[in-house]
Amino acid sequence: MAIQKTLNNQLMIIQEFTDExxxxxxxxxxxxxFSKEQAGASVPPHKFVEWxxxxxxxxxxxxxxxxxRRKQLLETHYGLVTLSNTCENDRTKESFSHFYNNFRSYIIxxxxxxxxxxxxxxxFDVFxxxxxxxxxxxGLQIELDRLSREGHPFCVGLARIDNFAKFEKAVGQEKAxxxxxxxxxxxxxxxxxxxEAYRVSRxxxxxCIKQSDISKGQRALERLRELxxxxxxxxxxxxxNDISMSCCVASPTPSDEIEDLIDNLYVDLDTQIKEQGTVLTYQELSPLQRYILSDSEKNT
Structure with missing residues (x-):
C-alpha cells in the first residue's frame, strides 16, 4: 500500500507539470x-523546470x-517562452500555430x-x-539474507561486452x-x-541466479554462451568487429558483503581473463569458488 501511494504521488506530480x-x-x-483586459497573465511554467x-x-x-534529454527539455522550454512572447506581440494565427505545434511536441x-x-x-532500466x-x-542482499537464514545457495554472475568503447567508435552509437x-x-x-538481471553500466x-549452487551458475553461463x-x-x-563477451560467476557465503563480492567479480574479469578468442575457460579461485568464462567469436 505504501509503495502504491508513493507511486501515485509521483504520477500526480507529473500531472501537475502538464496542467501548469x-x-x-x-x-x-x-x-x-483577445484584448489585454480579457486575457489573463501569461506567466511561464516553473515547476517542471525547477524539478x-x-x-x-x-x-x-x-x-x-x-x-x-534534460538539457534539451530546458532549451525547448526557454524557446517556447520566447515563442509565446512573439505570439503576444505579433498576434497572428501563424505565430500561434508555430508556438502550439512546438508546445504539443514538448508536452509529449x-x-x-x-x-x-x-x-x-x-x-527498471528503460533502455x-x-x-x-x-x-x-x-536485490542481492535479499538473497544473501535468505542464504544466511535458510541455507539456500545462489550465484551472482557478471557479464561484460569486451572492448565496447572501441566497438562504438568504429560502428557508431546506433549499432552499439x-x-x-x-x-x-x-x-x-x-x-x-x-x-534477476541488472544493467549496471553501459x-x-x-x-542473480537464485536457488543455485556454483554448478548451476556455471550452466547458466554456458546457456548464455550458446545463445x-x-x-x-x-x-x-x-x-x-571482433565482438566478445566475458563472464564470471560467484557462489557467495553468508559472511560475504555484497560490495566486496561485486568488486571481486570485476577484479576477476580485469585480471584473470587474459586471452581473447577463448570460447570457454573455467578457473577455480578458492575460497569463493569463482569461475571465469570468456566467450568470443572465433574467426576460423
Whole structure:
C-alpha cells in the first residue's frame, strides 16, 4: 500500500507539470487573440523546470541519455517562452500555430521523460528492459539474507561486452545500442522467470541466479554462451568487429558483503581473463569458488 501511494504521488506530480503548461498555453492563446483586459497573465511554467534542475541522475543515467534529454527539455522550454512572447506581440494565427505545434511536441517529450524517470527510480532500466543499479544491491542482499537464514545457495554472475568503447567508435552509437539491447535480451532468455538481471553500466550486466549452487551458475553461463553464438543479430554486428563477451560467476557465503563480492567479480574479469578468442575457460579461485568464462567469436 505504501509503495502504491508513493507511486501515485509521483504520477500526480507529473500531472501537475502538464496542467501548469496547459494553463499557460491557454493564457498565451488568450493574449494572442483577445484584448489585454480579457486575457489573463501569461506567466511561464516553473515547476517542471525547477524539478529538472534539481533532478539527480547519478545512479540511473549510465548512458548519459537522461542528462542530454534534460538539457534539451530546458532549451525547448526557454524557446517556447520566447515563442509565446512573439505570439503576444505579433498576434497572428501563424505565430500561434508555430508556438502550439512546438508546445504539443514538448508536452509529449515531457511526459515520456518524466515517466521514464519514474520507472528508473523504481528500478527498471528503460533502455535494456532489465533492472538497474537502484535495486541491484538490495536485490542481492535479499538473497544473501535468505542464504544466511535458510541455507539456500545462489550465484551472482557478471557479464561484460569486451572492448565496447572501441566497438562504438568504429560502428557508431546506433549499432552499439543494438548490441547492448541484444545482449540484454539474451541474458533475459538465459535466466529463469524468478532470477534477476541488472544493467549496471553501459556494457556490464549482473545476474542473480537464485536457488543455485556454483554448478548451476556455471550452466547458466554456458546457456548464455550458446545463445550468444547462435544469435543472428550478433553475427551481423560482429562482421569484422571482433565482438566478445566475458563472464564470471560467484557462489557467495553468508559472511560475504555484497560490495566486496561485486568488486571481486570485476577484479576477476580485469585480471584473470587474459586471452581473447577463448570460447570457454573455467578457473577455480578458492575460497569463493569463482569461475571465469570468456566467450568470443572465433574467426576460423
Amino acid at each position: 503548461y496547459q494553463f499557460w498555453c491557454q493564457n498565451v492563446l488568450e493574449n494572442s487573440f 529538472l534542475k534539481g533532478l539527480s541522475l547519478e545512479v540511473i543515467d549510465i548512458d548519459g541519455r537522461y542528462d542530454m 517529450e515531457l511526459q515520456n521523460f518524466t515517466q521514464a524517470i519514474v520507472l528508473e527510480e523504481w528500478g 535494456s528492459g532489465l533492472k538497474n543499479n537502484v535495486v541491484m544491491k538490495s 545500442d543494438e548490441l547492448v539491447k541484444t545482449v540484454a535480451g539474451l541474458i533475459q532468455k538465459t535466466l529463469r522467470t524468478y532470477d 556494457n556490464h550486466f549482473i545476474m 550468444l553464438e547462435k544469435s543472428n543479430t550478433l553475427a551481423a554486428l560482429n562482421d569484422k
